[in-house]
Amino acid sequence: MKIEPVRFGVIGIADVELGYPDVIYKTPNTELIAVCDINEKLVEGCKEKYKVDGYLDYKELLKRDDIEAVYIALPHYLHYPVAIEALLRGKHVLVEKPIAKTVKEADEIIKIAEEKNLILAVGFQSRGLKFHSQIKEIIEKGEIGFPIRFILEDVKFRTNAYFSKKWRGNWQLSGGGCVINQMVHYFDLLYWYFGKPKEVYGKIKNLFHNVPVDTLVNGIIEFENGTNGVVSLSITDCPHTFYLEIRGTKGNILQKIEMCQDNPNRQIKKTEILKFTTSIPDWIKNCERGMKDVSYVKNVFEEEVIEFKNRDVLLEKFIKAVRGIDKPLCSGKEGIYSLEISNAFVLSSIKRMPIKIPIDRDEYEEILNKLEKGEIKI
Ligand SMILES: NC(=O)c1ccc[n+]([C@@H]2O[C@H](COP(=O)([O-])OP(=O)(O)OC[C@H]3O[C@@H](n4cnc5c(N)ncnc54)[C@H](O)[C@@H]3O)[C@@H](O)[C@H]2O)c1
Structure with a gap:
């Protein structure tokens, strides 16, 4: 089935060669538009390797209208503020595990995703x-x-x-x-x-x-x-x-x-x-x-x-969920348990x-x- 590629932003690089942008770059039916990290060397490395835009501030990346979905791969304390901001900006969200640091934070992320009718998935690739x-x-x-x-x-x-x-x-x-x-x-x-x-x-x-x-x-x-x-x-x-x-x-x-x-x-x-x-x-x-x-x-x-770490099924289902033809492997509502x-x-x-x-x-x-x-x- 032909699927229109999902236009991704990745927040949190970890490693230029093997990090999270590379996962998105290699996944079928995706287009990596931009990356963000506070580490300038990582951002520059990705800009060069993938020919994408790079940001040091996630809020700048989230302002872009051409990004439909974000992969949040940040230290746990940042899952909550970044997921909330992304959802409020109308982006579908794939957040790495755990969904947040506390269930109180997770409740709010899930509520906003529901209100905005956006896909929220958690990175439980197992x-x-x-x-x-x-x-x-x-x-x-x-x-x-x-x-x-x-x-x-x-x-x-x-x-x-x-x-x-x-x-x-x-x-x-x-x-x-x-x-x-x-x-x-x-x-x-x-x-x-x-x-x-x-x-x-x-x-x-x-x-x-x-x-x-x-x-x-x-x-x-x-x-x-x-x-x-x-x-x-x-x-x-x-x-x-x-x-x-x-x-x-x-x-x-x-x-x-x-x-x-x-x-x-x-x-x-x-x-x-x-x-x-x-x-x-x-x-x-x-x-x-x-x-x-x-x-x-x-x-x-x-x-x-x-x-x-094989994220093939996780990403395939997330992409299809964004296109309205599948459900996430683990939705936010499930990921809270x-x-x-x-x-x-x-x-x-x-x-x-x-x-x-x-x-x-x-x-x-x-x-x-x-x-x-x-x-x-x-
Ligand atoms: N699903 C899995 O099997 C799996 C495996 C490893 C890590 N993880 C998850 O991935 C997330 C990241 O973990 P990691 O071990 O790769 O961490 P890491 O520290 O190696 O990478 C995190 C990246 O985020 C960047 N960063 C930190 N603050 C930032 C900010 N304010 N704005 C932009 N970038 C910022 C760091 O510079 C770093 O490049 C965590 O949620 C972790 O639990 C999941």
């Missing part, structure tokens, strides 16, 4: 990867029955050098550590699989890094549909590993990713799908010999891949109690304010 989307399909088709519980472990390794970009290790500029930066990807997948979250009970900590934000997250998440499970997440462990176990009434899913220490992009991905010949409640009622009576069929898939979970973990850890979702917006702003000033610590 939904577009087969490894994850197959799980959504299996659950939706009822192949493992009702998903009773899950275990999710994702451990990564970041050193103090990672926090040399000052915004990343700073409550005011990032809104937290791994609980809002890396782990929102997994909170989004869990929301995608199980629906709206209901309650979070957890602990965030930092043991070794010289920043005040979290590097370890442990806890329980319960969803409105009744699914509940545990998460254990960190950026203090090496080598990187991802493990997901979902136990349903009619079957189980086990997924594992092992990342090679010398190249984290080289991954061994394994998915095991087990389907019982009847359901767990039936076995519990009728089996006399326990596990010996339970029969099942098991399939195992394993692949070794070189996995770069991962942030609800993230903010709830912080609140739960500070208050040492389970937190109901939606969280109390004003209470969270107050607690975050105290964390930012160092009046309370994790």
Whole structure:
């Protein structure tokens, strides 16, 4: 199908060769019109490489009538003001994850996008990867029955050098550590699989890094549909590993990713799908010999891949949504749930109690304010 190219502005470059303008430049059905960054060298590099206009002030870029959509790839504290300004200027918005620093900010961004009838999407590209989307399909088709519980472990390794970009290790500029930066990807997948979250009970900590934000997250998440499970997440462990176990009434899913220490992009991905010949409640009622009576069929898939951050599906769907022929991979309205979970973990850890979702917006702003000033610590 022929699609009229979407005219993009990119705010936040990060890297001339491999940064966000390059992603847009290489995506079909886009036209990169202008870029913006406070780093003049990056702007000049992009102007030369892509033959586009460059700005040091995002407000100037947003004044251009020929830009239809913006990709906001900025430190977290800037997502809110820049997304609001872009929407008020009539631009469709693709904002990198998390949608904002706090759910209160996210509420306002979503409201303005709705009022202006503009597309608002959040950069959760993992939904577009087969490894994850197959799980959504299996659950939706009822192949493992009702998903009773899950275990999710994702451990990564970041050193103090990672926090040399000052915004990343700073409550005011990032809104937290791994609980809002890396782990929102997994909170989004869990929301995608199980629906709206209901309650979070957890602990965030930092043991070794010289920043005040979290590097370890442990806890329980319960969803409105009744699914509940545990998460254990960190950026203090090496080598990187991802493990997901979902136990349903009619079957189980086990997924594992092992990342090679010398190249984290080289991954061994394994998915095991087990389907019982009847359901767990039936076995519990009728089996006399326990596990010996339970029969099942098991399939195992394993692949070794070189996995770069693949935003193909994210962008393809965003472009089509702008042209009115598809929906975003993750809309703003959906993208807020991962942030609800993230903010709830912080609140739960500070208050040492389970937190109901939606969280109390004003209470969270107050607690975050105290964390930012160092009046309370994790
Ligand atoms: N989806 C993913 O897998 C993924 C991966 C990495 C980062 N991210 C997200 O992308 C965003 C950026 O993260 P990063 O690690 O690339 O950060 P970064 O610090 O490497 O890049 C951010 C860029 O924004 C620029 N910038 C800062 N303030 C600005 C301003 N006022 N106006 C214009 N430009 C400004 C910086 O100079 C820098 O070039 C964050 O939201 C992060 O969570 C997403």
